[in-house]
Amino acid sequence: MFKNHLKIAWRSLKKQPFFTFLNTFGLAIGMAGALLIALYIHDELSYDKMFADADRIYRINADVKFGGLPEQLGESPEPMAETLMRDYPQVELATRIRDQGSVLIRKANVTSNVKELNSAFVDSTFFKMFGLAFLDGDVTTALTEPNTLVLTRTAAEKHFGVNNAVGQEMVLNNLGTFRVTGVMEDMPKNSLLRDHTVFISMPSFQFAQIGHWGSLNYYTFVKMVPTADMANFQEGLDSLLGRYLIPWIQDYYPGMTEASFRASGNFINYSAMSLTDIHLQSNMKTELSANGSMQNIYILSFVAIFLVVLAVVNFMNLSTAYSLKRAKEVGVRKTLGSDKSDLVRQFLTESGFICFLSLLLAVGVAFLVLPLFNDLADKAISIPFQNPMFWAILIGATLVVGVLSGTYPAFFMSRFIPVKVLKGSGLSDVGGSKVRNSLVVFQFAISILLIVATVVVYQQLNFIQSKELGYEKAQILVLEDINNVNGQEQSLKREVLRLGQVQSATLSSFLPTPSARTGQTFFKEGANNQEDAINMENWRVDHDYLSTLGLELITGRDFDVRIPTDSSAVIINEATLKTLNVSAENAIGLRISSDLGASEDAITYQTIIGVVRNFHYDSMRKNIEALCLGIGRFPGSLAIKMGTQDVTATVSAIEGIWNTIAPGQPFNYYFLDDSFNDSYDAEQRLGQIFSVFTVLSILIACLGLFGLATFNAQRRTKEIGIRKVLGASISQISYRLTTDFLKMVGWAIIISLPIGWYAMNQWLQDFSYRIEVQWWMLLLAAFLAIAIAVLTVGYQSIRAAVANPVKSLRAE
Amino acid sequence: MLLQLKNIFKWVNSGGQRIFLLKDINLQVEEGEFISVMGPSGSGKSTLLNVIGMLDTFDEGEYHFLDESVHTLKEKHRSNLYKEYIGFVFQSYHLLDDLKVYENLEMPLLYKKFKGSERRAMVADMLDRFNIVGKKDLFPAQLSGGQQQLVGVARALIANPKLILADEPTGNLNSQQSEEIMQLFKRLNEEDGVTIIQVTHSEKNAAYGSRVINLLDGRMV
């Protein structure tokens, strides 16, 4: 019987190629989209799971408020790892990573440096913790001694080749000479250490040995014994404050007890976060590498489900509509003795058949667009063709889709009553049009929602990018790694300023784009106590900072090289006025200090000489917080304001200067506005992903509508013919055929606009600086939906209307 | 006795009024009868045939088919009953356009769960009997109306029904084709003992049968 079902399925699909194409294509698009999203989510969920014992590895997080504002950190104090190892038998192993960022590295006998983007000081137990194997060298002793380091395969290949690296000497800029003691495989792409290429022994880092509980700079990982009781361990973490931190704090604040510490609203809460949760759930001020977000996973899951549901709905709709053509077949079969269940099986076979056709097409499409998708999502996903699990899931999912989409039409058709459908020979109405119409409404409602989402996301992005930032980001070139010019920063700056196109330049590590910066605790003169302390960012700049970045003073004055006391002066932003609780005029001359708790004669004060208008130095997601600028040394970069002419020539002139002052050092630069745009990468990607899937969903909805319109026109051929014979004009008839569909789109608009308005307002709440969802955005979405519907249906309607009535009537 | 209708009424409600489609039908059909149902258009001939064929329900009265009381049976049972004993022939043939001639013939057998070898034998036998072996691989659209109806009759007969119900089987055929079909019915009735009830407008066709039933406004006259 099944063979027979299959044969009949094949014939009837072949007989209606247009219907089969619409159905297959619509499903395939939905499936391909969902497949890509599923691969993406699978990749996001796989982070750090490849490490041996990953389920037993935890990172110690710290939730801290000690003066200033509360902070959430993924880092712990220096003695944390050792203490946990010593005090808690449940901890099998503890290891520390101190992120060092980019380093310049070279072989001892050459002069030119190579920049490695990510390096870290790590304990010798690091490799054991993550179960990392070496390609060369001894993994147990590799990092036990000072001035040793381990390279990844890629890093080793740049200098020596994998097998010749061990035993070689290398020079790290500013850090000294190191011996390579091991070469390891590159870190997996889906791990939190994916970008790290150089691991330096912790004993090389002088501050790592001072037992200082106050610094929070060490990512501390622990591996628990398999039987560990995590609730019990949490209690242990809670007791650290009383046992270690308070005694340490007492050195600085004699007499402070845990009770008085807490009484002033302070806290330090440690917690253990599972290694495998970090990628999607951790959102600390600093992380070892950029993390994903659970929110995006949810959004994308919804989009995937939407797509499949849209495609399934499409299928149901087209199938029931086209079933009118098969009403006679059902009737005949029933009179010949077929029962309902047999017909249901027949129709399910047909939808299963289409689903598998779609599956093949979907996998093909996904394979073809994968490179584009990877580009869009910033991933390196591949389709796991060799994995039997992949196929099993895919086929399972297809069966589910087949059953979901085939069941309604199958039961719908199998219910046809022979005496009704066998009467006459034309296409009679078999009902179900209410369900079909609601499904079209549903499809369009989703499409309109997605259009609204896309419009709002793009508007917000546009708003962020064009918002008055309070500083000039255009035409500012930032030259990096200035600390490698051996104290020649000033001559570099002087030389650069001589170039005709360069207007001004400033030396500073602090630039107004979102990046990981931490605040510092300050107090007003005369208020040297915890309660009144304020937290603010403290930027070290030079005398040309305000002019180069175009910051605007609202009162007071800029730093002046001729006034020597300006080395201890600060300029604050407007937001600081509020935290200090002073007016702009009264702020000038006020003295502040960061030596909280020190005795009066040991305090260094800084005098406020000016107030700058608030500028957006951090993400638009955040409010502008307190910030002070002071004259500092050891700048990390040189920001150069250039004219708009001859940019390329100017850049190469700057490179020339760099090469004479710092021969052999890599010339790294970027433009400030690019960096600014990059910091909204997540929103940009979200916007792009939305628009792609919006187009897909609209496409699916259009396929469905087109199919219905075609069918409708066919079904009404006789009616149209009669109307024409009786004198109706073409426009009257096409109008009649089109308005039926437009009514459905109207309903979709009424349903979806309030939901879209609400949902997008919720999304915008994430931004401190945001647009409002405006009526024109909703209107635009509605208009687009109508336009799309008119275009889709109109063609069919007009075609039906211009057909020769004599022909169509004879056909009946 | 093959079947018996007792005081059958069928009506529809329209605008608060009850419109009778069948009124007090009493009919007894013996095995081996060849009955012709006649009457003006709209008199209820098709309705009666559908009731007998159990494709349609009635509102009042009793219907006995062989030993079963059709009026008390559940739909599932009813369809098993007609599947087993009744074959239908339609005015517009109602062959399935997607199926070849032999597949059309095979279909009722599939529903009755005959084995593949049995099916092949029975189809071959039917093709032989109706002299359409040469047409077995053609689709209905490739046949003349008369040939299509021939296939329609063959299909109704293939599973050895006791009763054939034919609603204007020659309504779409020319006189020569009609004649052939009627000859065929007569032979089936006389040689194979198949009971036949046909609806017809033609006196000539009605004459092939052994008994004529006249309907007027849903009533037997």
Ligand SMILES: Nc1ncnc2c1ncn2[C@@H]1O[C@H](COP(=O)(O)OP(=O)(O)OP(=O)(O)O)[C@@H](O)[C@H]1O
């Ligand atoms: N569902 C229905 N609702 C209302 N009236 C119906 C319905 N079905 C049939 N009728 C009416 O019942 C009457 C009998 O119909 P039927 O099809 O049995 O006639 P007929 O004798 O077969 O006519 P013809 O020779 O034209 O085929 C007709 O008047 C028809 O209008």
Ligand SMILES: [Mg+2]
């Ligand atoms: Mg009739």
